[in-house]
Amino acid sequence: xxxxxxxxxxxxxxxxxxxxxxxxxxxxxxxxxxxxxxxxxxxxxxxxxxxxxxxxxxxxxxxxxxxxxxxxxxxxxxxxxxxxxxxxxxxxxxxxxxxxxxxxxxxxxxxxxxxxxxxxxxxxxxxxxxxxxxxxxxxxxxxxxxxxxxxxxxxxxxxxxxxxxxxxxxxxxxxxxxxxxxxxxxxxxxxxxxxxxxxxxxxxxxxxxxxxxxxxxxxxxxxxxxxxxxxxxxxxxxxxxxxxxxxxxxxxxxxxxxxxxxxxxxxxxxxxxxxxxxxxxxxxxxxxxxxxxxxxxxxxxxxxxxxxxxxxxxxxx
Amino acid sequence: xxxxxxxxxxxxxxxxxxxxxxxxxxxxxxxxxxxxxxxxxxxxxxxxxxxxxxxxxxxxxxxxxxxxxxxxxxxxxxxxxxxxxxxxxxxxxxxxxxxxxxxxxxxxxxxxxxxxxxxxxxxxxxxxxxxxxxxxxxxxxxxxxxxxxxxxxxxxxxxxxxxxxxxxxxxxxxxxxxxxxxxxxxxxxxxxxxxxxxxxxxxxxxxxxxxxxxxxxxxxxxxxxxxxxxxxxxxxxxxxxxxxxxxxxxxxxxxxxxxxxxxxxxxxxxxxxxxxxxxxxxxxxxxxxxxxxxxxxxxxxxxxxxxxxxxxxxxxxxxxxxxxxxxxxxxxxxxxxxxxxxxxxxxxxxxxxxxxxxxxxxxxxxxxxxxxxxxxxxxxxxxxxxxxxxxxxxxxxxxxxxxxxxxxxxxxxxxxxxxxxxxxxxxxxxxxxxxxx
Numbered sequence: 001x002x003x004x005x006x007x008x009x010x011x012x013x014x015x016x017x018x019x020x021x022x023x024x025x026x027x028x029x030x031x032x033x034x035x036x037x038x039x040x041x042x043x044x045x046x047x048x049x050x051x052x053x054x055x056x057x058x059x060x061x062x063x064x065x066x067x068x069x070x071x072x073x074x075x076x077x078x079x080x081x082x083x084x085x086x087x088x089x090x091x092x093x094x095x096x097x098x099x100x101x102x103x104x105x106x107x108x109x110x111x112x113x114x115x116x117x118x119x120x121x122x123x124x125x126x127x128x129x130x131x132x133x134x135x136x137x138x139x140x141x142x143x144x145x146x147x148x149x150x151x152x153x154x155x156x157x158x159x160x161x162x163x164x165x166x167x168x169x170x171x172x173x174x175x176x177x178x179x180x181x182x183x184x185x186x187x188x189x190x191x192x193x194x195x196x197x198x199x200x201x202x203x204x205x206x207x208x209x210x211x212x213x214x215x216x217x218x219x220x221x222x223x224x225x226x227x228x229x230x231x232x233x234x235x236x237x238x239x240x241x242x243x244x245x246x247x248x249x250x251x252x253x254x255x256x257x258x259x260x261x262x263x264x265x266x267x268x269x270x271x272x273x274x275x276x277x278x279x280x281x282x283x284x285x286x287x288x289x290x291x292x293x294x295x296x297x298x299x300x301x302x303x304x305x306x307x308x309x310x311x312x313x314x315x316x317x
Numbered sequence: 318x319x320x321x322x323x324x325x326x327x328x329x330x331x332x333x334x335x336x337x338x339x340x341x342x343x344x345x346x347x348x349x350x351x352x353x354x355x356x357x358x359x360x361x362x363x364x365x366x367x368x369x370x371x372x373x374x375x376x377x378x379x380x381x382x383x384x385x386x387x388x389x390x391x392x393x394x395x396x397x398x399x400x401x402x403x404x405x406x407x408x409x410x411x412x413x414x415x416x417x418x419x420x421x422x423x424x425x426x427x428x429x430x431x432x433x434x435x436x437x438x439x440x441x442x443x444x445x446x447x448x449x450x451x452x453x454x455x456x457x458x459x460x461x462x463x464x465x466x467x468x469x470x471x472x473x474x475x476x477x478x479x480x481x482x483x484x485x486x487x488x489x490x491x492x493x494x495x496x497x498x499x500x501x502x503x504x505x506x507x508x509x510x511x512x513x514x515x516x517x518x519x520x521x522x523x524x525x526x527x528x529x530x531x532x533x534x535x536x537x538x539x540x541x542x543x544x545x546x547x548x549x550x551x552x553x554x555x556x557x558x559x560x561x562x563x564x565x566x567x568x569x570x571x572x573x574x575x576x577x578x579x580x581x582x583x584x585x586x587x588x589x590x591x592x593x594x595x596x597x598x599x600x601x602x603x604x605x606x607x608x609x610x611x612x613x614x615x616x617x618x619x620x621x622x623x624x625x626x627x628x629x630x631x632x633x634x635x636x637x638x639x640x641x642x643x644x645x646x647x648x649x650x651x652x653x654x655x656x657x658x659x660x661x662x663x664x665x666x667x668x669x670x671x672x673x674x675x676x677x678x679x680x681x682x683x684x685x686x687x688x689x690x691x692x693x694x695x696x697x698x699x700x701x702x703x704x705x706x707x708x709x710x711x712x713x714x715x716x717x718x719x720x721x722x723x724x725x726x727x728x729x730x731x732x733x734x735x736x737x738x739x740x741x742x743x744x745x746x747x748x749x750x751x752x753x754x
Contacts, residue, residue, distance in 0.1 A: 003565030005589070010557040115379035116578065118608070128591055138564070140589040143557075203683075213554035214578060218376055222554060253555075258546065258562040293549055 007254050015144040015250020018211050022230040022242040024201030030237030031174050031194040033090060034082065040197045040224035041104035044208025046070050047215040048112055051119035058121040060210075066207045067200040074199025078192045083171060101220065108127035109217050118215035127128040140235065146208045153204065170194060182302060228298045229312045235313020244311055249296050256292035323734045345393045347610060350597040364406045365583035365671050367392070367658070368428040370438045370448070373413035376551035377440055380577045383604040384470075385411055386645050387654035388437065394637070401662035402628075402669060416440060416551060424566055425451055428553070434673045439470025441550075449482045456577035456750075458482055462486065462671040463750075467661060469653035472599070473520045474528075474573075474741070477698040481745035484673075486680055486699045488653040488660070490623055492574065492599075494739040495705065498530035499572070499597055501619045502707045502732050504536045513568035513594070515559055517579055525599070526572030545566050551579060556586035563587075564723065568594050570728070576600035581609035588613040590720040595619065602650040602711070607722040610710060615726065618710035624652040624689050625728035626719040634688030638719065647670065648721055655699065656687045660694065675753050697747035 025039045033064035049069050066247070074313060077100065085096045113266050125142040161167040173180045173190045181187045232247055234241030264274045264284040274284060342595055369388055372381040392407040394400075401407060410433060412424040421444040428436060439450055445468050466485045468476065490498075493625040503509050514529055516522030526545060533540050543566040546559055560583075563571060571594050580600055587594070588610075596615075596698045601610065601620040610618050626638050626649075634652065641649035664679035665671050682696035692703045709730040713720045717729045 003561055006556055006561040006564070010555070010561060073349070077465075082464065097612060103643075109374070113378075114374045115382065116376075130588070138591040140557075141484075212374075216376065216378075216578075219554075222552065254558040254561075257548070257558045282472065289546060 004193035005137050010137050011251035011254030013147050015247040016147050019246035020150050021227045022207035024198035026242045028198040034093050036101040040220040041101045041140030042202035043206040044220040045202030047210025050207040051117050067203040069197040070203025071200035075196035078195035106243045119211045119215040121211045148166050176225050227298045233303045235310025238312045256295050262287045364408050364412050366408050366433045367435045368412045369431045370414050371440045372416040375415050377577045391655045391658045395662045401664040406732045419444045421447050432676045437467045440469040442473035442571040444469030449485045449536045452484050453482050465673045465677050467657040469657045473524050477700040478744045481698050483749050487699045488657040492524040492528050493741045495621045496532050497739045498705045498734045509570045511568050512570045513572050515547040517550040519550050527729045529572045545648045556583045558588040560586045560592050570595050572597045585609045612725050614710040621707050623703050627717045698743035702736050705735050705739050707731045
């Protein structure tokens with residue numbers, strides 16, 4: 001039982017980190033129609049910037065400042081990069097962000113080197129959660145903190161989008177940009193804010209994810225693909241869908257990684273007699289943990305076949 | 318362009334007409350000309366390039382660049398003391414294989430194109446196996462342009478058994494040898510009851526898991542293997558699920574062949590989750606891992622290796638250890654980088670040639686005294702025989718004097734195993750080229 005609880009907590013905390021990343025990506029997509037391939041690179045930059053700031057003035061300052069830096073960077077990229085490419089259509093936009101992702105990786109390697117940097121969890125949050133220990137579950141405080149940050153972020157985005165004037169303008173600009181412009185709003189600036197905001201969210205994910213795991217040049221590549229799985233499974237442009245899909249994939253990771261269950265063992269439990277002599281035993285005996293890295297992508301393919309608009313998506317095309 | 322041309326020229330001299338150099342000298346001598354002046358330039362102005370093919374980017378970049386410094390350090394020592402013979406200088410050339418066997422073969426082509434004849438590699442038995450295979454083919458097709466492969470850390474036993482090659486020399490103890498020592502140590506430790514095996518999902522990890530199961534069954538049949546996991550090499554960022562599984566399985570001992578970030582992150586996750594188990598490792602001494610372990614590993618982290626900085630009160634390697642630390646501010650732990658190149662230099666000095674075939678024959682069966690004891694390159698399979706130590710992570714103090722990565726902790730010898738203990742029989746059936754005259 002304790003082990004199921006800890007695996008679930010591990011899965012949920014990883015899922016929430018994925019959600020932080022996917023939220024920004026899906027926001028940018030739903031508002032601007034831009035599939036930002038450089039999103040995971042902003043996540044990495046967030047981690048590196050946070051590491052740099054934390055060596056100067058500490059982690060807590062980095063938690064606030066790094067997302068702001070990323071916001072500025074995202075706004076600059078939109079204003080002087082994407083906006084110019086925008087008039088040529090979606091494919092050049094896609095290629096632009098694709099190229100940008102490579103540039104960011106190279107830049108990071110030039111500035112901080114090819115090896116991992118020692119970005120550490122702050123001492124205040126180093127150690128297991130006290131009240132969980134009485135249930136014989138040892139769970140790091142920092143992961144608890146990570147979950148709290150993600151949930152706070154979720155609530156904040158929801159409030160901004162549904163309860164503020166700027167949120168109203170953003171939503172309107174999404175579906176009816178000409179009318180919003182006719183009403184006197186500066187739509188390009190709204191887009192800039194959205195792109196900057198999305199980048200800041202990725203940066204925030206980097207700040208808390210970088211020290212929970214590893215801050216290294218490969219970190220963008222390792223989450224990049226999985227984040228796309230999250231937004232496709234959740235439904236492109238759907239924040240709620242991204243939330244559900246991120247948790248699903250987080251749990252799939254944590255339980256899948258360590259499961260010794262295989263088709264062969266399952267069949268044997270049902271009374272079949274599967275052994276080394278059975279045809280295809282090499283495939284049947286593969287345990288879930290061995291195929292775990294592939295499971296999210298399997299899910300992606302299944303969703304695309306069965307429900308192309310994603311779990312909670314609304315797009316009908 | 319010029320450098321390449323010069324290299325070709327040097328190679329032509331060495332390979333085609335090693336004898337003629339001496340002949341010219343002899344002729345000059347016969348003529349009464351100043352013999353040294355005539356033959357010296359050709360014989361002395363020799364630079365032997367050594368290709369370092371290992372990860373310099375990606376998750377293992379930290380380990381790769383640290384080990385390149387190890388080699389640079391040895392090369393400087395060899396050049397300063399002229400260990401490879403008068404006038405023979407070593408020079409490192411680094412190539413990034415991104416820890417991938419495919420990439421390794423791509424860079425090997427560059428190495429061949431640049432006329433480099435000596436290759437060192439160690440991080441990853443998959444890449445090592447690919448190298449052995451490609452070099453074997455290259456040498457067969459290009460007689461006279463052979464390449465010699467010094468493997469300083471790839472420990473898959475197959476490389477000196479079923480896949481053994483005349484051109485491959487291994488300077489690390491292989492998985493079976495290390496596991497022999499480790500299980501000989503575990504044999505006398507009744508507290509080891511429930512063992513969990515976690516390894517990287519590639520040749521090396523599979524071999525460690527297999528060797529652990531085989532040898533534990535022989536030496537401690539009462540020990541239970543409570544779990545076994547293989548995870549993708551260098552891909553896992555979050556080891557927490559594995560640690561939760563170990564806790565659930567009541568593991569008191571974890572045996573792992575993981576290295577680099579795969580070990581550092583594993584240990585960090587174990588610490589975060591308060592896993593109360595002893596870790597028996599192959600590579601806890603590798604850069605970055607000691608820092609990740611820190612105080613949490615006290616008396617809990619063990620490693621089996623051919624070296625650690627406190628092996629004896631007074632031993633020759635201590636000087637090098639301190640020198641390296643002073644120069645690079647990093648730990649010196651991969652003694653095989655030193656044994657491999659010094660044995661190569663010694664062979665060149667003995668045969669007075671840098672011709673790969675002659676040098677390879679000279680290394681076969683070579684015996685030396687290295688910084689940690691007597692070593693022998695076994696002729697039958699080109700596996701180096703050397704002593705091994707099982708050590709544990711402990712506070713700095715007394716004879717355990719060298720602080721590792723400024724953690725305040727260091728390695729303490731638990732058992733020192735003389736060479737014969739870990740020696741294993743070999744099934745190698747080596748195909749040898751014709752012996753040079």
